[in-house]
Amino acid sequence: MHNQHTELPRIGKGLLVTLLFGIMVVIVAAWIMGDDFRVHDIRVENNQGVPVAQITGASGLTGEHVLFVDLNAAAKRVDDLPGVDAARITCTWQANCVILVQASQALAVWQGPVDSSNKVWVDRQGKVQRALGDVLAKLSIRVEEGDVPAIGAPLDTNVLRALNELVALQPQMTRYSYSGQYGLMYTDARGWRVRLGVAEHDGAMTEKLD
Template sequence: MPTGRAMRLPTGPRRDEVRMARRRRRGRRQQFEQSVSLALGGRRVAEPVPLRPAWVLGGLGVAALLGLALWVALSPRFYVTGVQVVGANHISEAAVFAASGLAHLHILWVNAEEAEARLLAQLPSVERAEVSCHLPAACTIEVVERVPILTWDIGERLLWVDAAGGAFPADHPLEGRWLIGGPLPTDERGLVDREVLLGLAELTRLGVRPGRVVYRPGRGLVLDDPAGWRVILGQGAGMERRLQVYAAVRAHLLARGIHPRFVDVRFPEAPYYSEVNEW
């Protein structure tokens, strides 16, 4: 009866090779088991990507910026609803604000230079304008007004006139200044005729008390004499000579009891008067 034999494990190098083979088979089996857990229905499922703190913070930052942008764009706090006006003495703050074009404008769309240009174009009485704005919607308009030297009554309304000839609406006559009645003579730039202003300036310098004067096209400045007639002085330089001639003519008329309807001294070398004609 045959007897069993015990199997003898290889020794030496042979034994080491067997151990290495077993380890390789065990490793392949573990890899296979790991790969099976990642497959569903024959399709590989990607492993979830871990969230990094930097990505989270970046996303929150973008969301915050978008929210801030929407708030600035839509909040009524950033729309100009009023301004502070500095330097306006003869025009109202409401008129300055309306002329600036800033009403209901978002602060981010405010253009100071354009607002200043609109002010100068729409308010002839303003010589200079400066606009400054800051968040949330605070704007200041500083203006320098032209100094009026006389009032012009064109019938339906009053105008103030400055030394440069600029005319702008007024609500009352200037006290102690010339009040001119009649059509407004202007040049191609829309300024009051310089010859008229020069004539008035000379009369003031010569001591003629400012008061009401009539301007008549073609004849110039016309004053009323207390004796009851009109004095046509014309315009431009030479008022001193005209007044001298008029004084002589007036003395002649009073001495002879003559009461003309007017005396014309526009041309001092040839003065004349009329007892019949209106002009």
């Protein structure tokens, strides 16, 4: 009987310790799973020409738990946006995230013949994207007739080749016009209108400018 009396308090203490430990685990788990560890603060860097809201929305990070978010998948979604070549995402334990964007470099901005706000831009690979705000590009192309290049479709190969060659051949010339009939055109220093057409093959612009 004496041994039974001495064992009971020990069992009670063990249960109490287990109970307290369980309560602590629940409290810590609730804290970790709570709002403090969900992503609300997202900073976007180097997003030239790509709206912040578009980048954060594509990432899908807002409201996600920082311990379980797939940063590679989020970066891939941002990388797929028009105007983005690559993206890297980092997050801290405090659920603060940074999206570092490598923006596509604009080769040319195209402007419609009537509506000056109707603009698209093209990168060196011929990807056509809507111009949101001011876009820094090496060339400015004004369409004299018809529409600007269609978004989502690659720029005509011969036109793209011509633009890339002209950037190298005439770096001082930044303004051109374009028509379906005459292709690319510019006004030289004497005021003459020069019709270049397009580049049907590599080196075509060199031949036409000689």
